[in-house]
Amino acid sequence: MAQTPPPARVLIYSATAGFRHDSIPTAIAALKAKGNAINVEFDSTEDKTRFTVENLSQYDALLFLSTTGESTVDILDNAHPSTSMLPAEWHVRDEMSVQRSDYRA
Secondary structure (H helix, E strand, O other): OOOOOOOEEEEEEOOOOOOOOOOHHHHHHHHHHHHHHHOEEEEEEOOHHHOOHHHHOOOOEEEEOOOOOEEEEEOOOOOOOOOOOOOOEEEEEOOOOOOOOOOOO
């Protein structure tokens, strides 16, 4: 019988500055609930001090969930296909939207 590989570890980062989606806690809970079924272990944080080489080395991936503002991601290894096209410093600007009225109304 084939053995199940150890789960992939993913860090969810959901800090916001300004507008905050009400769906963030629901999305985190849904991802964590689905983790066993897809063999992924999710941790979540809004603490940017957790972005250290030592801490991030325990994760297979980062998931930026509805973050706001601009951040700089230092690409330490661009040999992987998922990062090969990125510059050494990747300036990321997330969703920008202005709602003048409730579009659900």
